[in-house]
Amino acid sequence: MYREAMAGFTNDKQAPIISTPWVHDTQVSSWRALNNQTKTLKRGDSLKVASWNLCFTSRGPATRASAALGHLRTLFGQEPHNLVVMFQEVCQESLRVILKDRWTQGNFSITDVKPPPFYYREEWNDVLEENVGSVPTRHFTLMMIPRDLRISNCFRVPFVSESERDALVVHLPVSEGHGPNEAKGLLRLCTAHLESLDLGYEYRFYQLATISALLKSELVQGWEVYGGLVGGDMNSTLASEYDDHRDPEIDLKDVWEDVSAPAVPNLRPFYKDFTYGRAIGNTWGYQSKGRPYQDYGSRLDKFLYTGPIETFPVDEGQDTTGRLGRFGIGLKTKVGLNDVWVSDHFGITVGIKII
Numbered sequence: 123m124y125r126e127a128m129a130g131f132t133n134d135k136q137a138p139i140i141s142t143p144w145v146h147d148t149q150v151s152s153w154r155a156l157n158n159q160t161k162t163l164k165r166g167d168s169l170k171v172a173s174w175n176l177c178f179t180s181r182g183p184a185t186r187a188s189a190a191l192g193h194l195r196t197l198f199g200q201e202p203h204n205l206v207v208m209f210q211e212v213c214q215e216s217l218r219v220i221l222k223d224r225w226t227q228g229n230f231s232i233t234d235v236k237p238p239p240f241y242y243r244e245e246w247n248d249v250l251e252e253n254v255g256s257v258p259t260r261h262f263t264l265m266m267i268p269r270d271l272r273i274s275n276c277f278r279v280p281f282v283s284e285s286e287r288d289a290l291v292v293h294l295p296v297s298e299g300h301g302p303n304e305a306k307g308l309l310r311l312c313t314a315h316l317e318s319l320d321l322g323y324e325y326r327f328y329q330l331a332t333i334s335a336l337l338k339s340e341l342v343q344g345w346e347v348y349g350g351l352v353g354g355d356m357n358s359t360l361a362s363e364y365d366d367h368r369d370p371e372i373d374l375k376d377v378w379e380d381v382s383a384p385a386v387p388n389l390r391p392f393y394k395d396f397t398y399g400r401a402i403g404n405t406w407g408y409q410s411k412g413r414p415y416q417d418y419g420s421r422l423d424k425f426l427y428t429g430p431i432e433t434f435p436v437d438e439g440q441d442t443t444g445r446l447g448r449f450g451i452g453l454k455t456k457v458g459l460n461d462v463w464v465s466d467h468f469g470i471t472v473g474i475k476i477i
Contacts, residue, residue: 138277146227164299173353174469182457187216189455207266208313230266310350349429374426381444409463
């Protein structure tokens with residue numbers, strides 16, 4: 123049943139949902155459609171990419187989003203220039219904060235200024251006929267791109283999903299770096315929040331396969347796709363999923379594996395890991411209410427890529443293992459009278475360049 127739905131989803135009749143990137147116009151103090159950006163990436167140029175699940179279910183999403191942006195500003199600087207930010211679990215309250223944030227306004231174009239719709243198809247879910255179509259989404263992904271960079275395309279591809287999940291894709295033109303500054307190809311960036319919980323495994327595999335197909339497209343409207351990277355919450359909750367990126371249907375590289383991981387420390391029973399799973403790249407479980415440290419640490423957040431992309435560690439992470447940095451570790455903010463975690467996830471960061 124699921125494979126049949128997936129086959130229907132991937133045919134030519136299901137077009138991506140095209141969206142317009144936005145940039146803040148200081149003259150009118152509002153966001154407007156992005157246009158006339160002429161700067162393009164060149165082969166050898168580098169980007170720093172940060173991905174972070176903001177956790178829409180915890181108290182004070184607006185306050186926590188403000189703290190998250192402040193943390194990124196502290197790490198990457200007031201003028202980060204070449205930083206791409208990928209957020210998951212953005213909700214209406216956190217989006218308002220992102221749009222009003224001066225750091226965001228001054229440095230980035232943004233993929234969304236209102237929550238995107240999610241498009242259901244009747245064969246995916248048991249929904250009433252009158253509910254089929256466009257409905258508001260509770261939480262969504264969002265990308266922030268350096269505001270001076272040209273974006274040639276931005277779109278969403280809805281997944282077969284019980285949880286309103288999709289792939290958000292941005293195309294950045296890439297020139298060869300010599301002669302006329304005319305872009306010949308594309309770097310395809312993607313962020314996603316794959317299906318949640320153990321029961322979502324079958325969905326996650328085919329969602330990741332869909333992303334892989336997107337990243338490996340050879341030509342897009344006459345442009346050559348040089349390479350692609352996806353960052354986000356892959357929700358790999360089962361041990362059987364840890365190698366899914368190597369499956370022939372997916373075949374993506376994992377940034378975590380670009381350098382051999384260090385030895386895992388041996389902890390005595392019931393002893394807390396004060397590195398928060400650094401040696402195995404964990405990103406979740408240490409800031410989740412009521413979750414024991416030893417039992418629930420997981421590497422849910424990942425960067426996967428394909429094509430001639432070189433990865434490198436960046437200096438801005440709170441800690442770095444191999445080429446993957448983590449941040450948001452131990453980060454709290456005040457909501458009412460209580461100190462709360464900014465997110466139950468750590469953020470992750472990596473540097474990339476087209477070679």
